[in-house]
Each structure stands twice: as C-alpha cells, then as structure tokens.
Amino acid sequence: MTSSFYKCPHNLFIEQRLVEGLLVYYHEDGSPCALLNNLQTTPEQLLCLKCQTLLTAATRRELAGLIEANEYVYEQLRVRAPKAASELQVLLLGYHNSSLVREWLYGELQRCLQAGAREEALEYFRLVAFFLAQQHYQESLKDFQEKLRGLVNAFGAVVRAALAELEVARQSSAGYRLCHDVDFMLRYEYHPRQEVRRQHEELLQLFKL
Amino acid sequence: MDNLDVICPGTAFKIEYFATTEEFCASCGEEGSLLFRQGGSLENGLSYALNLEEVGALWQSSCVRDYLPMAAFADAFVLSSLAYHRFVEEAHGLGSLFYTHRERLQHDSLYAALFQMAARKFCEYKLAQTLPEFGKVLSLFNMATYVPYWQIAPGLGSYRSELEALEHFLYYHDIDISPNSADFAALAFPLYGAAIRTELKDLLFANVVVADWLLGVRNIRKLDLELGEDADAPKQINNCLGNIRSITEETLEEIVRKEKVKVLQAFMQNAATQVGKLAGVGRFWGKSYNASQFFLDTIKKYQRDIAELEYIFRQNFTSMKVLESFDGDINLAKQQEAYLASKTGEETRVYQYYLKRKVSVDIMIIRDVSGSTYQFEREYAEALIEILAAVNSFEGIRTLVIDFESGATLRKSFDQKLNEANIIPVSGGGTNMLPAVKLLEEQGLKGKRRLLFILSDGEINDRKQAEKELAEHCERNEIELIKLTFDPEDKYGYEHTSIMNLPKCLAQKIIARGDTDDEFFL
Numbered sequence: 001m002t003s004s005f006y007k008c009p010h011n012l013f014i015e016q017r018l019v020e021g022l023l024v025y026y027h028e029d030g031s032p033c034a035l036l037n038n039l040q041t042t043p044e045q046l047l048c049l050k051c052q053t054l055l056t057a058a059t060r061r062e063l064a065g066l067i068e069a070n071e072y073v074y075e076q077l078r079v080r081a082p083k084a085a086s087e088l089q090v091l092l093l094g095y096h097n098s099s100l101v102r103e104w105l106y107g108e109l110q111r112c113l114q115a116g117a118r119e120e121a122l123e124y125f126r127l128v129a130f131f132l133a134q135q136h137y138q139e140s141l142k143d144f145q146e147k148l149r150g151l152v153n154a155f156g157a158v159v160r161a162a163l164a165e166l167e168v169a170r171q172s173s174a175g176y177r178l179c180h181d182v183d184f185m186l187r188y189e190y191h192p193r194q195e196v197r198r199q200h201e202e203l204l205q206l207f208k209l
Numbered sequence: 210m211d212n213l214d215v216i217c218p219g220t221a222f223k224i225e226y227f228a229t230t231e232e233f234c235a236s237c238g239e240e241g242s243l244l245f246r247q248g249g250s251l252e253n254g255l256s257y258a259l260n261l262e263e264v265g266a267l268w269q270s271s272c273v274r275d276y277l278p279m280a281a282f283a284d285a286f287v288l289s290s291l292a293y294h295r296f297v298e299e300a301h302g303l304g305s306l307f308y309t310h311r312e313r314l315q316h317d318s319l320y321a322a323l324f325q326m327a328a329r330k331f332c333e334y335k336l337a338q339t340l341p342e343f344g345k346v347l348s349l350f351n352m353a354t355y356v357p358y359w360q361i362a363p364g365l366g367s368y369r370s371e372l373e374a375l376e377h378f379l380y381y382h383d384i385d386i387s388p389n390s391a392d393f394a395a396l397a398f399p400l401y402g403a404a405i406r407t408e409l410k411d412l413l414f415a416n417v418v419v420a421d422w423l424l425g426v427r428n429i430r431k432l433d434l435e436l437g438e439d440a441d442a443p444k445q446i447n448n449c450l451g452n453i454r455s456i457t458e459e460t461l462e463e464i465v466r467k468e469k470v471k472v473l474q475a476f477m478q479n480a481a482t483q484v485g486k487l488a489g490v491g492r493f494w495g496k497s498y499n500a501s502q503f504f505l506d507t508i509k510k511y512q513r514d515i516a517e518l519e520y521i522f523r524q525n526f527t528s529m530k531v532l533e534s535f536d537g538d539i540n541l542a543k544q545q546e547a548y549l550a551s552k553t554g555e556e557t558r559v560y561q562y563y564l565k566r567k568v569s570v571d572i573m574i575i576r577d578v579s580g581s582t583y584q585f586e587r588e589y590a591e592a593l594i595e596i597l598a599a600v601n602s603f604e605g606i607r608t609l610v611i612d613f614e615s616g617a618t619l620r621k622s623f624d625q626k627l628n629e630a631n632i633i634p635v636s637g638g639g640t641n642m643l644p645a646v647k648l649l650e651e652q653g654l655k656g657k658r659r660l661l662f663i664l665s666d667g668e669i670n671d672r673k674q675a676e677k678e679l680a681e682h683c684e685r686n687e688i689e690l691i692k693l694t695f696d697p698e699d700k701y702g703y704e705h706t707s708i709m710n711l712p713k714c715l716a717q718k719i720i721a722r723g724d725t726d727d728e729f730f731l
Binding site: 007008009016036040042043046050089090094097 | 402407412
C-alpha cells in the first residue's frame with residue numbers, strides 16, 4: 001500500500017499499512033510517522049507543521065520574489081508559477097484559518113526583527129501582506145479586522161513602515177485597503193502598555209536601520 | 210432489529226418500512242428519493258421511511274451481501290442517520306463556527322459534498338468508539354455504498370477525481386491516486402485522517418481548508434453563480450442517504466488492487482462475524498440514566514418475577530423447623546406466652562416450636578460492563594436489580610456490586626440500601642478485571658458464607674493476573690467463586706448462562722451455596 005504522492009507534514013512520502021485492523025502510517029524510510037499515528041494530533045497542528053515544512057529559507061525567498069513580481073495578485077501567480085502558487089495557497093489557507101500558523105509566523109518575524117535580519121523580516125512581511133491583501137478574505141470584515149488587529153498588536157508601527165517600504169498600497173485595491181486599515185488601527189485602536197510600546201519602538205528603530 | 214434508540218437516547222424516532230415502491234410512494238409522495246426518506250425534527254421526533262424493495266435491490270448488488278443481512282443493511286440507513294444526529298447535529302460548544310458551517314453547508318456544493326463524505330466516516334469512527342457493534346455495521350454499510358456527488362450537483366463534475374480519491378482514502382484506506390490529485394492528497398489526506406479521529410471542530414477546520422484549497426480560494430457564491438448550478442444541489446447533497454448507490458464487487462476491485470480486495474474482504478468478514486468480543490475497544494461511555502428512576506421502573510416492571518424469587522428464597526432461608534418440646538424446655542418468651550394464655554383461658558399447648566433458619570451470606574457480584582455488553586446493557590442491569598431486590602428483605606444477606614470495564618466502579622456497597630445503589634444500564638471501555646479485584650479486597654466481609662459471582666461476556670484483557678489475585682483473595686477469605694459467562698463458546702471454564710436466565714441462575718447458586726444448615730433461631 002505505498003504511494004508516491006502522499007506526503008506527511010515532515011515532507012516525507014507516506015505509506016499505510018493495516019496492522020491488526022489499525023491503520024499505521026510509515027515514512028518512505030520505514031520509520032513510523034509519529035504525527036499521523038498520533039490519535040491526539042489535530043488537523044490544525046498538522047497544517048501548521050506543513051506550513052513550517054514548506055516555508056524554508058529558500059522557499060520563503062522564492063515566494064517573496066514571486067509575490068513582488070506578480071504584484072500581490074494570486075491569479076497571476078497561479079498562471080505563471082503553478083507549483084509555487086500551490087505552496088503559497090497552503091500557506092495562505094493556513095494563515096487565515098489557523099491561529100497556530102499566525103502565531104508561528106509572527107514568532108519568526110519577531111525573531112528576525114530582534115536579530116536585525118531586515119531582509120528576512122521584509123520577506124516575511126511580504127508574505128503576510130500578500131495573505132492580508134486578498135480580496136476574498138477582506139470580505140468577511142470581522143475576521144479580517146481581527147487578524148489585522150493581531151498583527152498590529154504584535155508589531156505596532158513596524159507594520160506601517162514595512163507596508164510602506166513594500167509599496168503594498170500601490171499594488172492593488174485590496175493592498176490599499178490593508179494599508180488604510182493599518183493606519184486607522186494604529187491611530188485609533190492601538191493602545192498598548194508602556195513597555196510593549198517601548199518594545200515596538202525599539203523594533204521600529206532596528207527595522208529602519 | 211437491534212435496539213437503535215441507544216444511539217440517540219434523547220431523540221424520539223419512528224421507522225416505517227414499505228414492502229414495495231408503490232406503497233412507499235403512496236405514503237411519502239412522489240418527491241425526492243425512492244429509497245430512504247427522513248422527516249421530522251430533533252425536537253419533535255424523527256421519522257424514517259424505507260422502501261424495502263429498493264433497499265433490497267441495493268443490498269443484492271452490494272459487496273457486503275454475504276456479510277451483512279438484508280435487515281441489518283436496511284437498519285443501517287437509520288443507524289447512519291441517527292449517528293449523524295448524535296455526533297454532528299447535536300454537537301455543542303462550537304459557537305459561531307457551527308453557524309458558519311451550517312450556512313456554508315446550505316450554499317456551497319463542494320463544501321457540502323466534502324463534509325458529508327468525511328462526516329459519514331467521522332460518525333462511523335465515533336460510533337465504533339462508543340458503541341462498537343453498531344460501529345461495525347456502519348463501517349460495512351459505508352464500505353458497501355457511496356454517494357455520487359458529482360452527479361447530484363452538476364458543478365462538482367470537475368472535482369470528481371479529488372472527491373473519489375478522498376472517498377477511497379477514507380473508506381478503503383486507498384492512497385493509489387492519479388498524479389493530478391497528488392497535491393490535493395498531500396494536503397487533504399492527513400487533515401481528514403486526523404479530523405475523523407478527533408473532534409467535530411477539527412473536521413470543520415479540515416473541511417474549510419480543503420474546500421477552499423480546491424476552490425482556489427475564490428468566493429463560492431460567485432462561482433456557483435458563474436456555473437449556474439442547481440440551487441437544490443446542496444440540499445440533495447445534505448440528504449445524501451436518499452442518493453446512495455451500492456459498491457459492487459467489481460467496483461471494489463476497480464477501487465483497490467486485488468491483494469487489497471482480499472484484505473478488505475477479510476476486514477468485512479471479521480466485522481460481520483466477530484460480535485460481542487470487543488474487549489479493549491473504545492472509550493467508556495455511559496448514558497445519563499437516572500439511577501433511582503431506573504431502579505423504580507425495574508422493580509415495577511418485574512414485580513411478579515421478584516416476588517416469585519423472593520418466595521423461593523423465603524422457602525429456603527426462612528423455613529421453619531418444628532421442635533418437639535415440653536414445658537421445661539422453653540425459653541422466657543414462650544413461658545410468658547404460656548402464662549398469658551393461662552390467664553386468658555386459651556389452650557396452653559406450647560409443646561411444638563418453630564425455629565427460623567438463620568442466614569448469613571455475603572453476596573458479591575463483579576460484572577463486566579465493557580463495550581461489548583452494550584447490546585444487552587438494559588437487560589443486564591435489570592437482571593441484577595431483580596436478584597438484589599429478591600434477597601433485599603433478608604436480614605442476613607448482604608450484597609455488593611462492582612462494575613468493571615477499563616476501571617472499576619462500586620455500584621453498591623454492603624452497607625448501602627438497594628434503592629440508593631447506582632445500578633444502571635451502562636457499557637463501554639475495555640475489559641480489565643484487576644481494578645475490580647483491588648476494589649473488592651478493600652471491602653469488609655461479615656457473612657458466614659461468602660459468594661462471589663463474576664459475570665462476563667467473553668474476553669477479559671488481564672484475565673490471568675486478575676484471576677490469580679482473585680483466587681488468592683478468595684482463599685484467604687473463604688470466598689466461594691462462581692464464574693458465569695454469556696459467551697456460549699467460552700474457553701476459560703466459565704459456566705454459560707443467558708441474560709434472560711441470569712436472575713434464576715444466580716438464585717439457584719445462592720440457594721445451593723448460601724444454605725447454612727444448622728443455624729436456627731427462635
């Protein structure tokens with residue numbers, strides 16, 4: 001019962017074996033897959049792990065480049081680079097449907113900003129901006145604003161600076177709306193505690209360097 | 210027919226069987242399916258109608274014809290629907306997620322098709338955990354049938370390969386897919402695989418992600434408008450049991466490779482024949498029975514049987530022994546009686562006395578309530594209450610009941626009154642007797658005779674160790690051990706009895722062994 005198409009979140013091909021009536025998942029090297037065999041693992045965790053596996057440094061750079069070239073329009077990207085678009089679609093779905101994926105992504109972004117890895121942070125911001133600048137996901141206003149609020153609360157004014165640098169507002173109407181909403185939130189809804197504000201200002205300084 | 214109301218204990222339902230299509234149509238009207246119809250509501254009760262002619266034809270052509278009888282196949286329609294109500298429609302605690310899901314289910318054909326497909330498997334999995342025997346029937350039914358969603362909803366034709374791949378993965382563990390569906394399989398299979406064995410919210414999550422992935426993250430309502438889909442399509446998809454088709458043996462061979470057909474057929478055969486031997490399967494499951502109400506109902510229901518048993522016990526345990534005597538051989542009470550009789554002028558014949566037989570018995574019952582006992586859980590609890598009620602009025606008889614599955618529960622202690630005991634129909638979990646033995650060891654014994662009954666329906670996981678410990682305990686405390694089983698093919702030396710005969714069998718054993726011959730008192 002092997003398959004050359006089915007991959008687990010470890011990005012390894014999977015085969016299934018029926019052992020005493022139980023379905024057991026094995027990697028191509030014969031080792032059992034702890035993730036798929038675990039009865040407690042939820043689909044959200046699997047999706048998050050899949051996103052982590054997909055978004056290596058190389059793919060992040062490649063995807064950020066593709067997004068830049070296709071001006072944040074998913075349809076164009078799908079026509080020009082179907083394989084990359086397929087991977088990006090998984091990340092896009094993960095970002096919008098799973099808070100675990102968002103937390104992981106923001107954690108990575110935070111790490112880059114604190115380490116002063118500006119280019120890397122911009123690549124992450126480009127991906128996040130791409131996810132939020134999709135018209136389909138902006139239609140559900142409450143969900144969209146909740147996700148945006150999470151981003152603004154995590155990075156404060158760094159978000160505005162990054163969006164401005166990436167020229168997101170210029171790319172599409174959804175991008176313009178994203179920047180506009182970020183501005184609005186920072187002006188009227190952003191009231192963090194003193195030390196959080198200070199941290200965000202420090203991050204902004206690091207980002208601008 | 211099996212007792213289907215254990216699946217949805219809080220929901221009333223009725224099933225109407227129609228022998229011919231004409232009768233079915235005359236009763237249900239011409240609309241919709243000719244096979245199975247569902248009406249009513251969860252609040253006011255559900256009504257099911259089955260066209261046995263159509264169901265019979267479906268069963269005849271299906272690959273489980275040799276494994277699942279026609280009657281069970283017909284009931285599986287209702288079983289599937291009830292399981293869906295229990296595990297999907299009655300699910301609580303999902304909040305807005307559930308409402309979003311309901312709305313999308315009404316408008317989005319692809320989402321509805323994916324959900325119905327996965328939900329059937331999800332219900333099967335959940336049912337196998339809680340009521341294993343029904344789970345097996347549903348598993349066979351699901352393997353023998355499919356719903357051609359791409360025919361019901363015209364817009365789904367382009368997703369046929371993905372829907373089929375998912376169906377084969379879920380129902381036949383088949384992952385031999387076409388290269389075109391590779392990306393879909395890589396995303397959907399792990400998500401659905403995890404979702405069906407966790408919770409409903411996880412299933413909804415997986416469904417949203419996979420449906421959106423297939424749609425290419427577009428707005429489904431716009432897509433439907435563009436495609437000009439049939440507005441009734443999601444409605445028909447949601448009523449999927451009416452549109453069901455059978456999987457023939459030939460189709461099964463097309464779905465999976467030959468060597469896998471053998472594996473699947475072995476699985477079907479196993480599911481069809483291995484009844485009541487599911488030790489270790491599933492989690493504990495208990496219905497919210499009101500113990501005191503159940504007790505009262507049982508007493509009322511079996512009052513004649515209880516009175517009969519009580520009479521037999523009375524005959525044996527309180528029979529009088531005539532003692533030939535004379536004046537100087539009587540006790541103080543009888544002397545007083547004689548004195549009183551002399552004053553009142555009554556005849557003072559006090560030469561014969563009756564001695565009551567003195568009873569001092571501790572009856573301990575350890576019963577197996579594992580998942581496999583669900584088929585007779587009510588009768589099982591009733592039989593126990595019946596026998597306990599029959600011996601309840603005897604001063605010297607003390608009773609104790611311990612239930613065991615994966616763990617052990619003290620249902621009635623020696624000092625507890627019977628009407629306060631918590632004996633209810635319950636089943637679920639594994640079959641580990643050791644915790645019950647440990648619990649038994651903690652109980653203080655007083656009776657001169659001590660009888661311990663072990664009731665089981667077959668396999669006990671830790672039989673060797675538990676029986677060893679039990680034998681030592683019995684030897685130390687002079688307990689007489691009586692092992693009864695409901696499994697006619699028992700291999701472990703247990704005495705066979707049936708549930709119906711259980712009260713009488715227990716009564717016979719108690720009378721035969723609880724007799725303390727020489728103990729009499731006035």
